Amino acid sequence: MTALPMASELSETARGVPDPPTPDNFLDRLTRHIDFAFQPIVSINSGRCYGVEALMRGWEDTGLKSIDAVLDFAHEHDLLIETDALLKRAAFEKFSRLTFGRDLRLFFNIDNRLFSSAAYNPRRTVWALERYKLQPSSVVLEVSERNHLNREAGSYRILEKYRDSTVQMALDDFGTGFSGLSLLYDINPEYVKIDRYFISNIDNDHRKKLFVSHVVSLAKTLGIRVVAEGVETAAEFYTCREIGCDLVQGYLIQRPTRQLSELRPDYPSVLEMRAADRREQQDSTASAREQLDHAPALDVSMDMDDILDAFRRHPERSFFPFLGDHRQPIGVIRETELKEYIYSPYGRQLLARKSRDEYLELFVRRCPIADVHTAIDVIVEQYSVSPSRDGVLITDDGAYLGVLSAEALVLAVQERNLELARDQNPLTKLPGNPSIERFLNELEATDCRTALLYFDLDNFKVFNDAYGFRLGDRVLRMFAEILQKNFAMLGAFIGHIGGDDFFVAVQDEPYAEIARAAQRVLDDFRSSVESLYSEGDRQAGYLVSLDRRGRPAEFPLLSASSALLNVDRRTGDRTEYAFLSIITSLKEQAKHCGNAIAAASAL
Numbered sequence: 290m291t292a293l294p295m296a297s298e299l300s301e302t303a304r305g306v307p308d309p310p311t312p313d314n315f316l317d318r319l320t321r322h323i324d325f326a327f328q329p330i331v332s333i334n335s336g337r338c339y340g341v342e343a344l345m346r347g348w349e350d351t352g353l354k355s356i357d358a359v360l361d362f363a364h365e366h367d368l369l370i371e372t373d374a375l376l377k378r379a380a381f382e383k384f385s386r387l388t389f390g391r392d393l394r395l396f397f398n399i400d401n402r403l404f405s406s407a408a409y410n411p412r413r414t415v416w417a418l419e420r421y422k423l424q425p426s427s428v429v430l431e432v433s434e435r436n437h438l439n440r441e442a443g444s445y446r447i448l449e450k451y452r453d454s455t456v457q458m459a460l461d462d463f464g465t466g467f468s469g470l471s472l473l474y475d476i477n478p479e480y481v482k483i484d485r486y487f488i489s490n491i492d493n494d495h496r497k498k499l500f501v502s503h504v505v506s507l508a509k510t511l512g513i514r515v516v517a518e519g520v521e522t523a524a525e526f527y528t529c530r531e532i533g534c535d536l537v538q539g540y541l542i543q544r545p546t547r548q549l550s551e552l553r554p555d556y557p558s559v560l561e562m563r564a565a566d567r568r569e570q571q572d573s574t575a576s577a578r579e580q581l582d583h584a585p586a587l588d589v590s591m592d593m594d595d596i597l598d599a600f601r602r603h604p605e606r607s608f609f610p611f612l613g614d615h616r617q618p619i620g621v622i623r624e625t626e627l628k629e630y631i632y633s634p635y636g637r638q639l640l641a642r643k644s645r646d647e648y649l650e651l652f653v654r655r656c657p658i659a660d661v662h663t664a665i666d667v668i669v670e671q672y673s674v675s676p677s678r679d680g681v682l683i684t685d686d687g688a689y690l691g692v693l694s695a696e697a698l699v700l701a702v703q704e705r706n707l708e709l710a711r712d713q714n715p716l717t718k719l720p721g722n723p724s725i726e727r728f729l730n731e732l733e734a735t736d737c738r739t740a741l742l743y744f745d746l747d748n749f750k751v752f753n754d755a756y757g758f759r760l761g762d763r764v765l766r767m768f769a770e771i772l773q774k775n776f777a778m779l780g781a782f783i784g785h786i787g788g789d790d791f792f793v794a795v796q797d798e799p800y801a802e803i804a805r806a807a808q809r810v811l812d813d814f815r816s817s818v819e820s821l822y823s824e825g826d827r828q829a830g831y832l833v834s835l836d837r838r839g840r841p842a843e844f845p846l847l848s849a850s851s852a853l854l855n856v857d858r859r860t861g862d863r864t865e866y867a868f869l870s871i872i873t874s875l876k877e878q879a880k881h882c883g884n885a886i887a888a889a890s891a892l
Contacts, residue, residue: 307352312366315351316375319359322350325380326545327387327552330396330516330538332686333530334662336559339687340394340429341387341552342538343380344545360400369402370409377417381428385421389554392615395423396459398431404444411450426455426589426613432476433461448476453650455589455613459516463504473511481508483534485519492524492737493797495780498532505533509667510674512658514687523562524737530563535660578661579704580697582680586610586689587622589649600624608679611653616688620653621679627652657681661690665701672698714785716762717769725784725792729865732794732856739796740803743852743872744772744810746789747883751834751844752821760821764847765789771813775806800855807851807886815884818847850879853888867891 310318327341348359363372377397384395403409415425430451448458459480460473464487473481483501491497501517508515517529520539529537542556587596587609599609608623630639656677659668661684672681672695680694693701712723732739746768753761768791772783776793779802784792795803819827826832826846836842852875854868871891879887 307350309352310362312368315362315366315368316371318351319372319375322347323376323379324547325383326547327383327549328538328545329543329552329556330394330536331542331556331559333517333526333534333537333559334563335686336556336563337686338389338393338552338554338556339536340396341384342396342431342545343384343398345376346547364400364402369400370406373400373403374413374417377414378420381417381421381423383549385423387549387552391427392554394427394429394457394615396429396431398433398461401432404447409447411447411454411456414451414456415454424455424589424614426457426615426617426619429457429459429480431459431461431482432472432478445475455619455649464500473507473513477511478513480514480516480536482516482518482538485539488517488519488525488529488539489521490525492522492528495797498528499780501529501534502532506667509533509659509663510671512671512675514660526559526562527735533663535662580693580701581683581691582694582697583691584610586612586616586618588612588616589614589619596622597627600627610682610689610692612689618658618682618684618689619649620655621677621682622652623654623679626654659683660687661685665698665705668693669698669702714787716765717785719769719783719785719791721785722787724782725786726865728782728784728794729868732868733864737796738858739794739856740798740800741854741856741868741872742793742795742803742807743854743876744768744791744793745850745876745880747848747850747880748832748844749789749847751832752847754834755826755832756821764818764821767817768814768849771810771817775809775813779803779806804853804886804888807853811849811851811884811886815846815848822846845883848884850876850882850884851886852876852879853886855888855890857890862891 324346325343326346328344329338330340330342331337332339345356345359348356351359353359353362360369360372363369380395380397384390384393387393414428414430418425418428451458457480458476458478459482460476460478461482462484463473463481464484481504483504487497487501491501505515514535515533516536516538517525517534518538520526520529520537520541522541525539526537526541537559542559543552546552584606585599585603587599588611591599596609600606603609607625608621611619611622613619654677656679657668657671657675659671659681668681672693678695680692681698683690683693712721713719714721746764749761749764752764765785768789769783769785772791772793776783776795779795779798782792782794786792793807795806831843831845833841834844852872854872854875856868868891871889875887875889879885
């Protein structure tokens with residue numbers, strides 16, 4: 290993300306208009322004027338500062354109109370490699386002065402056009418890092434989706450060289466370019482950064498929320514961490530956390546700053562927002578944590594003798610997780626791939642001579658990596674599409690926590706399914722009363738616009754008595770399917786209270802569209818349910834049964850009624866009791882009319 294500087298950051302010379310640069314003085318101007326502001330990238334769960342993005346400042350003093358213009362000038366005059374090296378040195382030098390920077394990652398934007406140059410050497414980046422005593426794994430290169438990446442083999446060889454040296458990749462501005470999914474597939478980055486366009490007002494825009502939810506789901510399946518860029522409000526933060534983003538960046542946390550002293554290792558405001566979020570879900574990580582194998586791990590500080598010794602001391606282990614700096618998993622090292630060297634006469638000597646980069650390339654294999662907060666079914670899907678059968682490496686805030694084996698995944702899924710079954714109506718498979726109560730309690734703590742709908746089947750008991758429980762159950766399943774068909778596209782929460790009572794909640798959608806969906810439900814049900822009656826009853830249009838006083842009476846065929854309560858930002862009393870009191874009154878009005886919707890707004 291290329292964030293614009295604040296007015297206070299502009300230098301004095303920027304108030305004038307410097308002459309445009311020439312190829313001869315361009316690099317000198319960069320050296321004299323370019324600085325970097327850092328903006329923190331923070332764990333959305335703990336508030337710990339995970340890294341900082343380096344954002345170019347001072348470009349206006351070069352005589353060019355934008356950051357893109359600086360890079361375009363460098364490219365047009367065959368100075369892009371030198372410019373990239375100069376900018377990296379400036380960013381690395383400043384990052385090295387950050388007092389707690391050893392525990393962070395530096396996110397640095399790289400121009401995709403570099404990958405098309407035969408003269409570009411990734412080793413220069415590693416040498417620059419060594420100059421400032423930084424580890425390669427502390428750098429994340431951001432490849433922007435806005436710019437074209439040449440899909441020639443040379444580009445991917447460069448990416449692989451970076452990866453072999455433990456430099457990581459991020460796909461920036463995701464969702465705004467023309468090659469997002471293909472670039473995601475080709476680069477296979479460690480991070481995806483969702484562009485601010487999709488984060489802005491996401492709490493009120495169901496389509497944006499749906500899009501980002503699918504991106505997050507895909508990323509989690511591929512073992513990629515998701516950064517939400519440009520988060521400016523608490524509501525945007527809550528929504529990003531709800532849909533599973535791992536990291537957050539934006540003015541809500543901190544604006545970009547050139548002053549290193551203004552950055553901090555953690556941001557308590559995140560924990561405060563999390564504590565204030567009454568929508569907090571039940572711990573979905575318990576089953577995964579219980580099945581976790583806290584397997585010992587190898588890391589980049591070890592030489593080959595240490596690695597071989599670990600396998601000798603733990604003969605029961607067929608592989609070890611392999612970690613980079615900050616205990617961040619890189620992949621696994623398998624015993625089977627070392628045996629060729631271990632049992633040959635000169636194998637151990639050959640291994641001892643290999644450099645770190647050589648043994649990383651030879652023996653470290655990528656495998657699924659997931660955060661402990663990831664839903665277990667997503668972890669299972671991630672494992673199923675991976676060629677690795679070793680298991681899934683589990684992290685917490687990016688640091689290695691343990692391993693979930695294939696057997697552990699099966700047990701965790703079974704436990705999750707049992708938990709779901711306890712909170713699910715056994716007939717319709719819809720969420721039951723615990724989930725409905727949780728939703729209403731969460732609604733009390735938010736100010737989002739919500740429509741609450743209560744559906745009740747008219748004359749269901751008469752039908753059930755006449756046709757039996759089997760057909761009665763079929764009616765309930767039919768109604769549940771009609772609800773899902775008409776409300777699923779609105780992102781609705783659909784629950785089964787019990788018996789012939791159903792609950793639906795829709796957030797941030799036009800009231801008229803919700804009312805039309807409710808009317809379609811009533812119409813679809815009335816026409817569909819007629820097929821379950823005998824021809825005679827259908828022709829008569831009623832059933833004869835006993836009323837509440839025990840006297841024979843005629844009852845109309847099955848239909849449904851609905852209470853619709855509109856809750857908006859002006860609603861004062863948002864308690865569950867207040868909502869249910871109004872809904873009960875509306876339900877009685879609707880049932881009195883029959884096959885009708887009674888609506889009101891909560892004050």
